[in-house]
Amino acid sequence: MLDKLEYLIVLAAEKHFGRAAERLGITQPTLSAGIRQLEERLGATLVNRGSRFQGMTQEGERVLAWARRITDDVRTMREEIHTVRRGLSGHLRIGAIPTALAIVARLTTPFRSRHENVTFEVTSHTSAEIIAGVENFEIDVALTYLDDERLRRLDAYSLYSERYCLVTTRGSRFSDQESVTWEEVASVPLCLLSGTMQNRQILNRHLGAGGRRFTAVMESNSMIALLSQTRAAGAAGAATIMPFRSAAVLGLAEPMVAIPITEPDVSYRIGLVTARRDPRPPVVGAFWEEARLLTEL
Known part of the structure; x- marks a missing residue:
């Protein structure tokens, strides 16, 4: 039965019988038959079907939650046995x-x-x-x-x-200052994380405080992409905002510089x-x- 629970978990993740079967390394008929066997054993319809996958039923959602816990418990058991034997x-x-x-x-x-x-x-x-x-x-x-x-x-x-710094290139506006304010940062064309990110929502609050306007010339879900754009743009281009610790770990190289953002000094x-x-x-x-x-x- 464990393998059938894994079928259900992968199907819920892929939302497509063909992709789920490919990920599991089985044929689509084998996957469909396995889901039907699970439904018969539990006495409930778990998956809404038409010509394609149409989501989980209410019973299916509950079984899915149990399936995730059960399969992870089995994984934990196996790891404990392995740890006792081999470290x-x-x-x-x-x-x-x-x-x-x-x-x-x-x-x-x-x-x-x-x-x-x-x-x-x-x-x-x-x-x-x-x-x-x-x-x-x-x-x-x-x-x-x-x-x-x-x-x-x-x-x-x-x-x-997490505290923040403006990352820009030498020779750009504010690059020779020891610190910048959020108001000053808002006046620079910025490369920022995508709007779905909590970091972006945090930055929006501080950059846009008091109805201030700011411009995001590039958005991405990758800090590396933002840094690359900032570096390529040079002194006349955009800047980005990132946490101090991340900037320190990445070790920003010339001509990149990191300037603390103050007034206010915010942290999360x-x-x-x-x-x-x-x-x-x-x-x-x-x-x-x-x-x-x-x-x-």
Whole structure:
């Protein structure tokens, strides 16, 4: 039955029988038959069908939630058995908001130096996607903003505070100043994260304070894309805004410069989050506890 639950999980993610079958490495008839067998065993219709996938039924949504938990519990059991026999190993799925991606290495590097049989998958998401991914057991741990009511359903702790700097090129406007105000930053053509990102919503509040207008000449869900555009544009082009820690980790090279944004000096808490469960998968539990012991990121 476990394999049929996995069929349902992948189908819900892909929303297409053909793509789900391809991802599972089976034929589409095998997938369809497996879903029907699951429905017969549970005595309920789980998937709305027509000529194509049309979504989950109400019963299907409930079974899907249980399927995710059951398959993750089985994964945890297997990892615990493996850990007893051979020590800590496994694959850790880490999600991060774009502004925290550069910080992930500060966590994974010391962890892997102690546990060389652990591998990582790091993906970028919006804060909403992170919460959904953690709750659905598709993300093991994540770095995200902690000022979010939805995090009450998860375990979380603070890692650091995100403060901001204007990143521009030497010779551009404000590049020789020791600091800039949000009003000054708003007067510069900017490359900013996409509007769906919580970081962008934060920046919108401060750049647009008091009805101030500002111009975003480029939007992206990647900080690297924003930095590349800023560097290519040169002194006459645009600038971007990024957290100080990310700028420090990336090590901005000439002709890029990072200038603190003050008046006001704003900060937002970034932390690690994971699903609230006991026991945690061994790799997740070890990563969670060792990250908490770090004194500096």
